[in-house]
Amino acid sequence: MKKRVLVTGGAGFIGSALIRYLVKRGEIKILNLDKLTYAGNLESLQEVADSGDYRFVHADICDAPSVKEALNDFQPHAIMHLAAESHVDRSIDGPSAFIQTNVVGTAVLLECATEYWRGLPESEDQSSTLSRARKSDFRFLHISTDEVYGSLGAEGLFREETHYDPRSPYSASKAASDHLLMAWHHTYGLPVLMTNCSNNYGPFHFPEKLIPLVILNALEGKPLPVYGRGDHVRDWLFVDDHAKALTLVLEKGAPGEKYNVGGNNERTNLQVVETICDTLDQLCPDYLQRLNLKSFRELITFVADRPGHDQRYAIDASKVRSKLGWSPEENFDTGIVKTVQWYLDNGWWWQPIRAKKYSGQRLGTK
Numbered sequence: 001m002k003k004r005v006l007v008t009g010g011a012g013f014i015g016s017a018l019i020r021y022l023v024k025r026g027e028i029k030i031l032n033l034d035k036l037t038y039a040g041n042l043e044s045l046q047e048v049a050d051s052g053d054y055r056f057v058h059a060d061i062c063d064a065p066s067v068k069e070a071l072n073d074f075q076p077h078a079i080m081h082l083a084a085e086s087h088v089d090r091s092i093d094g095p096s097a098f099i100q101t102n103v104v105g106t107a108v109l110l111e112c113a114t115e116y117w118r119g120l121p122e123s124e125d126q127s128s129t130l131s132r133a134r135k136s137d138f139r140f141l142h143i144s145t146d147e148v149y150g151s152l153g154a155e156g157l158f159r160e161e162t163h164y165d166p167r168s169p170y171s172a173s174k175a176a177s178d179h180l181l182m183a184w185h186h187t188y189g190l191p192v193l194m195t196n197c198s199n200n201y202g203p204f205h206f207p208e209k210l211i212p213l214v215i216l217n218a219l220e221g222k223p224l225p226v227y228g229r230g231d232h233v234r235d236w237l238f239v240d241d242h243a244k245a246l247t248l249v250l251e252k253g254a255p256g257e258k259y260n261v262g263g264n265n266e267r268t269n270l271q272v273v274e275t276i277c278d279t280l281d282q283l284c285p286d287y288l289q290r291l292n293l294k295s296f297r298e299l300i301t302f303v304a305d306r307p308g309h310d311q312r313y314a315i316d317a318s319k320v321r322s323k324l325g326w327s328p329e330e331n332f333d334t335g336i337v338k339t340v341q342w343y344l345d346n347g348w349w350w351q352p353i354r355a356k357k358y359s360g361q362r363l364g365t366k
């Protein structure tokens with residue numbers, strides 16, 4: 001009998017990559033619970049939508065009755081919690097949605113999950129048509145960010161023990177949700193796991209985030225905005241590598257433990273933008289000709305910095321590597337070529353988003 005996993009936020013960037021990976025692997029049944037905010041897109045799941053191992057329920061994690069109904073109906077062996085408001089710039093313009101979903105929503109989900117988990121049998125129940133999970137096998141995996149650790153100087157790495165020092169409304173809301181998770185583990189014994197990862201990139205990434213924004217602006221001959229001097233450093237993780245790490249943590253991680261996941265690919269934002277330009281120069285000289293440019297680098301435009309912009313994030317991922325045997329397959333140079341090529345080949349996915357949902361305007365200046 002296949003295990004069942006409830007994924008929240010599965011219509012988002014990372015959630016959809018995770019579901020595509022799990023369904024293709026074929027050992028798990030998935031229920032995707034998603035509110036379908038501006039960032040949720042069922043088109044990202046087109047290739048698995050007809051699989052008998054995948055189902056979707058349109059629900060808000062803040063809505064306890066809907067969450068309870070989904071849990072009781074689907075009887076999951078595990079929850080992978082990715083639903084969130086995820087864009088730092090939007091958290092500057094409107095923090096309350098971040099508090100509501102990331103903090104209140106996570107608390108609601110934890111309460112519902114705890115009630116459900118307490119009702120599970122001690123041993124596997126094969127008496128009904130749907131075999132129920134054993135209480136001791138149940139897991140709640142919460143997906144968080146390295147941004148909860150604050151900002152680094154030129155040296156050092158975030159480790160699992162690094163003190164929390166969130167500095168944007170987004171990271172503060174994620175930090176709060178991380179603390180709730182651990183409180184539920186220590187207080188109620190809920191078997192939780194947590195991951196804190198660095199910046200993801202790859203296919204199906206909503207084009208408000210740096211990498212897809214730059215690719216699509218470049219293809220349209222628009223300015224490529226670089227905040228401040230472009231010297232802020234991020235570690236970049238290819239989203240499919242992240243999906244594999246999350247699966248390993250779910251299956252092999254120790255309850256109550258957290259795992260940092262990073263790609264070991266530090267780049268300044270300016271380096272990222274220049275690499276995208278150079279990749280586009282190689283892959284689509286016809287666009288250059290049409291736009292009357294010698295290189296896409298000519299479109300790079302420095303703009304006012306993000307308020308409170310953290311200087312550097314970098315992850316020490318040695319725990320997930322040594323304890324669980326994870327290692328990323330892509331480095332930034334290979335992953336970025338795949339990503340750029342994906343956007344060149346998949347206008348059907350991003351063109352409606354650029355036309356109807358978000359066309360690239362500056363966010364986060366309030």
Ligand SMILES: NC(=O)c1ccc[n+]([C@@H]2O[C@H](COP(=O)([O-])OP(=O)(O)OC[C@H]3O[C@@H](n4cnc5c(N)ncnc54)[C@H](O)[C@@H]3O)[C@@H](O)[C@H]2O)c1
Nearest residue numbers: 009011012013014035036037039040060061083084145200
């Ligand atoms: N993208 C990154 O680089 C990154 C890095 C570190 C951590 N994370 C974390 O990983 C998770 C997924 O990130 P992402 O980039 O895929 O985000 P995303 O914004 O692309 O997707 C979020 C998904 O959650 C759904 N959602 C939002 N509010 C909801 C609610 N109240 N109820 C149910 N569904 C809701 C949205 O519809 C969307 O499908 C988030 O928790 C985020 O904090 C992301």
